[in-house]
Amino acid sequence: NLRKIINLLDLIENEIKSSNYKVIVILNEFGEVGKLICLVSKKNNIPVYFTPCVGIPNDGSEITPYMSDIINVDGIIDKEFLVKNGVDINKIYIRGSPKYELVLKRENIKIQKLTDIFSNKIYPLFKDKRKILLTINPIPIDSNRVLVNNVINALKKLENIQFIIKLHPRQNSEFIRKLVKENNYKAIIVKDVNIFDIINSCDILLTQDSAVILDAMIVGIPLISLDLVNKRLYYSGKYNYNDEKYIIKVYNENELYEKLKLLLNSHKYYNDYKKKLKENLKSIISYNDEKNYSPTKKIVSDLIKFYNE
Known part of the structure; x- marks a missing residue:
């Protein structure tokens, strides 16, 4: 397992160093991959945008929420959980859930x-x-x-x-x-x-x-x-x-x-x-019944700001 992690770390290091990334988006923190990408990105001064696709796990996350530049959460309970566990409140945005954006409008x-x-x-x-x-x-x-x-x-x-x-x-x-x-x-x-x-x-x-x-x-x-x-x-x-x-x-x-x-x-x-x-x-999940409700647009707007900085 240690050898596997070392090899994976080398692959991530080579990819990030050989590419001109403006921002790294991490969708979940299951397993080692998301955490390693976050560590390597921050080591190379690349902003990290963390937007978990199914909520924040409450069984312990030692890396990504703390090191990310922005964390998008679905709703208030995830924000309160992160703040309670020492994550900077100023970098936590409640954007709603892109995963459920269309489902909430779907019949x-x-x-x-x-x-x-x-x-x-x-x-x-x-x-x-x-x-x-x-x-x-x-x-x-x-x-x-x-x-x-x-x-x-x-x-x-x-x-x-x-x-x-x-x-x-x-x-x-x-x-x-x-x-x-x-x-x-x-x-x-x-x-x-x-x-x-x-x-x-x-x-x-x-x-x-x-x-x-x-x-x-x-x-x-x-x-x-x-x-x-x-x-x-x-x-x-x-x-x-x-x-x-x-x-x-x-x-x-x-x-x-x-x-x-x-x-x-x-x-x-x-x-x-x-x-x-x-x-x-x-x-x-933060949402409303308006037709123009779109967490995806808000997240894309965040990423455009990163790109233009």
Whole structure:
């Protein structure tokens, strides 16, 4: 691993020294690449513009936020988090989310039928069924086993359910199919479908520590964040928006069942939660309903200023 990092550092050094960059834009800090690019850029006196695509991770970032010249954040909660952790408030701009710019203006579609990725069988989505969508991350097999088993056990206690599993593009899909079969439960397993449309076509989303939380909040569908896995198997709680202040979180199978039952059986609770999600979203992503709303234009304007300096 050390040799890999050294080689990567050499590649970045050579690229930056051989090119006439006016500004370096870093989109995320996952892994070593973003951090190394930031270090080398600052070493060579090149401005760094940090604009994370899915929020600021709260599990510790020692380099990019502190060394960047400008940090673009989606909303106030990320700004407050960075300031609390010692980042200069004067270089933090709330620009909104370029990722969700078009989605916020988009009219999502209601899917009428889905094709299972394994059987190729086409399943209609029944209006009289409560549709529960589970999105899965490419986490370790043991973690996904705990997750899927707990979800299915909770769903078995409910009636009139249509269960849909949306796989991650890098997901071990065959393993998930076997898990569902082992549990003797029916599920429609899909992969290549528009995430916003499939969320919009369901009644409740179940997900983990993922940007899909924001996807559901933007679409306006109630969600439950699953923290069912022991942290030594899989770390959960990485993003500031994955917090009980903003969304429903559950920590075991019984809690999941109780929250699902409440959401499905109480129209008031269901609708109140939808309203709460919409209000909470304003703290997470700065946006308005104006047609000219465009975080992208604001970011491009920032970069033009860098270029002209």
